[in-house]
Structure formats: structure tokens, C-alpha cells
Amino acid sequence: MSTGYPPYGGGYGRGRGRGGGYGQGRGMGRGMGPGPFPQQVLEPIPPPPPGVLRVAASTDDGNGLNARISFRFARAPFLTIVDLKDGKAVDSRSIQNLLAAGARGVGVAVGQWLVSSGVRLVLAPHLGPNIMMVLSQAGVKVEMVPPGVTIEEALRRLRLVY
Structure with a gap:
């Protein structure tokens, strides 16, 4: 049964697909998309000296050992790195x-x-699946700690600092 009208697109292969016809898609694929999203880069810090355990935590502020652990990990405003040796913090730095x-x-x-950056232990209240995969493949240990606790208190609870 024919209605006398050509199918959608006038019969010339111009259907009402994703881009309204004329071969226009969503702008992704075959190199026609906008490209990767630009992203800032954090410069790696030098690796820790031998015998030093490097610990990282995401924090809400840049107060070193007194910084409070953030609820979110990868999108926290600061990353605080602490170097531990013989039960003492020998270095601490907060990086935006x-x-x-x-x-x-x-x-x-x-x-x-x-x-x-040589981190061997991460303190976090929760980690997403992608960062967990990266850390586990690299052999980085993850300890779950509640948000809002200072890094120093979290290290004491884990018996890493005396």
C-alpha cells in the first residue's frame, strides 16, 4: 500500500536520524568530534627517599597534617602528601x-x-571504581577513613604515627 509520498527524507537517504540527515551525527567519531577535553596537569613530586612511606589524602584545605579529609577524593580542592619514617612525619605538603x-x-x-609521585598508601572515605583500579594495579594500599578527620588523627588511628 503506497501513500504516494516518499519515505522520510524524501527518498534520498536523508532520514531523521541523530543529525537530521545529510550524514551528520553527534560530532563524535571519525575524527569529527571536538577532541579530548583540555585538562590541567599536576607536576609529579620527587620520589621519597629509601625507607620512607609516602601517604596521600584528599583534603578540604591546605593545612598539612591538620588538614581535614575531604568527602570526595579526586575532586577535592587539595591533595596532601605526607612522608613517614619510623613512626614520625618527616615531610608534609598540600598541593592544590x-x-x-x-x-x-x-x-x-x-x-x-x-x-x-611514589605514593604507597592512600587515605580516603570513598574511592570511585576508576581510581581504585589504577591504584590497585600499581600496588598502592587504600585505607578507608571517615571524612572530616584530620590527617594526623587518621594516621594515629592506623598506628602509622606515634
């Missing part, structure tokens, strides 16, 4: 997390940065 505002892939990027 430039990756936090990234559109996508933030967890993987932060995880790779932590691994390249």
Missing part, C-alpha cells in the same frame, strides 16, 4: 588539586599522578 575541575577522567588522572 588542579585536576578537580576536569570534565572527565579526573579519578584516573589523580591516580596516575599519585603513582608517579
